[in-house]
Amino acid sequence: MRKIEHLGIAVKDLKASNQLFKKLLGKEHYKEEEVGGEGVMTSFFQVGETKIELLEATRPDSPIAKYLEQKSEGIHHIAFDVEDIHAEVERLIAEGFEILNETPKAGADNKLVVFLHPKSTNGVLVELCQERK
Numbered sequence: 001m002r003k004i005e006h007l008g009i010a011v012k013d014l015k016a017s018n019q020l021f022k023k024l025l026g027k028e029h030y031k032e033e034e035v036g037g038e039g040v041m042t043s044f045f046q047v048g049e050t051k052i053e054l055l056e057a058t059r060p061d062s063p064i065a066k067y068l069e070q071k072s073e074g075i076h077h078i079a080f081d082v083e084d085i086h087a088e089v090e091r092l093i094a095e096g097f098e099i100l101n102e103t104p105k106a107g108a109d110n111k112l113v114v115f116l117h118p119k120s121t122n123g124v125l126v127e128l129c130q131e132r133k
């Protein structure tokens with residue numbers, strides 16, 4: 001794990017949350033990007049070497065929609081930047097972590113991503129991100 005790539009925050013209204021985080025961080029988001037496979041619209045703010053990723057559900061069956069049915073808005077996941085996502089998956093499986101998708105899938109911001117089940121990580125949803133070459 002090289003650094004925290006982003007903190008994912010589940011929000012109900014991306015437009016309103018973009019304005020809120022613009023006030024909080026004193027800067028605009030640098031992009032919005034839909035990830036169809038996850039049923040989310042994302043918005044990214046750069047904060048030093050890490051990012052804030054705001055996530056709004058675009059479909060009722062989105063993980064974000066389900067999360068917001070059960071919990072209030074807030075930190076949804078922590079993402080780590082990794083050099084070699086396949087090697088990290090192998091390492092973490094050997095360490096006994098439950099990987100939700102062993103085959104990396106397309107993420108936002110030009111990443112390949114994998115998720116670990118929160119029950120393996122003290123209740124924190126963890127995402128691994130590798131820059132797509």
Ligand SMILES: CC[C@H](C(=O)O)C(=O)SCCNC(=O)CCNC(=O)[C@H](O)C(C)(C)COP(=O)(O)OP(=O)(O)OC[C@H]1O[C@@H](n2cnc3c(N)ncnc32)[C@H](O)[C@@H]1OP(=O)(O)O
Nearest residue numbers: 008035038063066076100106107108113115118123124125
């Ligand atoms: C990839 C695009 C973008 C990017 O960065 O590029 C994203 O980050 S997209 C983010 C949205 N996508 C995902 O979250 C994919 C991975 N998530 C999942 O597969 C599910 O959400 C899962 C498995 C974490 C939970 O699924 P589900 O809610 O259907 O399962 P349960 O209801 O059985 O919950 C099991 C257990 O997990 C707890 N839970 C659920 N969500 C979270 C969370 N975000 N953080 C921590 N814990 C979570 C839930 O409360 C249950 O706990 P329990 O004690 O058993 O009640």
Ligand SMILES: [Co+2]
Nearest residue numbers: 008053079127
């Ligand atoms: Co994410």
